[in-house]
Amino acid sequence: MSTRIAERFAACAAQNRPAFVTFIMAGDPDLATSQKILEALPQAGSDIIELGMPFSDPMADGVAVQLAGQRALASGQTLLATLAMVEDFRRKDETTPIVLMGYYNPIYIFGVEKFLAVAKASGVDGLIIVDLPPEEDEELCLPAMRAGLNFVRLATPTTDDKRLPAVLANTSGFVYYVTMTGITGAAIKSRAAVGDAVKRIKAHTDLPVAVGFGIKTPEDARTLGRDADGVVVGSVLVDAIGKSLVDGKATDHTVEAARTLVAALAEGVRMARG
Numbered sequence: 001m002s003t004r005i006a007e008r009f010a011a012c013a014a015q016n017r018p019a020f021v022t023f024i025m026a027g028d029p030d031l032a033t034s035q036k037i038l039e040a041l042p043q044a045g046s047d048i049i050e051l052g053m054p055f056s057d058p059m060a061d062g063v064a065v066q067l068a069g070q071r072a073l074a075s076g077q078t079l080l081a082t083l084a085m086v087e088d089f090r091r092k093d094e095t096t097p098i099v100l101m102g103y104y105n106p107i108y109i110f111g112v113e114k115f116l117a118v119a120k121a122s123g124v125d126g127l128i129i130v131d132l133p134p135e136e137d138e139e140l141c142l143p144a145m146r147a148g149l150n151f152v153r154l155a156t157p158t159t160d161d162k163r164l165p166a167v168l169a170n171t172s173g174f175v176y177y178v179t180m181t182g183i184t185g186a187a188i189k190s191r192a193a194v195g196d197a198v199k200r201i202k203a204h205t206d207l208p209v210a211v212g213f214g215i216k217t218p219e220d221a222r223t224l225g226r227d228a229d230g231v232v233v234g235s236v237l238v239d240a241i242g243k244s245l246v247d248g249k250a251t252d253h254t255v256e257a258a259r260t261l262v263a264a265l266a267e268g269v270r271m272a273r274g
Contacts, residue, residue, distance in 0.1 A: 179212065
């Protein structure tokens with residue numbers, strides 16, 4: 001199945017560089033500002049966008065992403081509004097892949113069939129649902145694939161060779177390798193170990209492998225991008241958005257803060273194999 005995600009990874013590989021994947025929380029700090037940030041990301045150098053679906057109990061998220069989710073929920077963000085953001089984005093950008101990332105509860109409440117239909121119609125390309133293991137593929141993964149959406153799975157340092165085939169079985173789009181055990185935003189202990197893990201996963205799949213969690217600087221992006229097919233940046237970007245706010249509200253510098261950081265990180269990614 002040819003998808004925007006597959007096409008973008010192939011285009012980046014043809015340029016001999018990893019794809020740069022950026023994460024923001026939908027509706028943070030408010031819907032209008034979040035839409036502007038979303039639309040600015042490709043211009044700043046983002047190849048693929050992960051758009052967070054805010055949820056009240058985000059067990060895998062560090063403080064920065066949790067706070068972003070809280071700000072979004074406080075501003076009135078809903079799952080339907082998040083899907084509308086993608087629809088609005090698609091009116092201006094038909095090529096940049098968008099992957100919705102979050103937890104199953106909001107989708108379950110929304111209704112799986114309805115969610116998949118609206119997501120596909122809105123221009124969503126894939127899903128990352130962090131609390132649905134392979135044993136629950138009938139819940140969302142397989143219906144999503146039938147609807148034409150990629151279902152991206154997470155692999156971690158604790159995903160051994162016995163577990164890896166189950167993780168990869170119905171994965172599509174790319175594999176997201178989490179660089180550490182724990183939550184988003186922590187520090188990476190061994191960059192060499194990350195590279196070894198990527199090589200191990202790639203021995204089991206033809207899918208691109210992107211690495212995320214703990215990538216904070218252009219140097220991090222450059223180093224980890226040597227072995228990976230993609231580099232994912234989230235917490236540091238969400239934190240930059242948070243620090244640009246005054247009393248939790250957007251300022252004239254909020255969109256530019258995101259754009260400037262993404263541009264710097266994108267340069268690091270592009271130097272990964274230079």
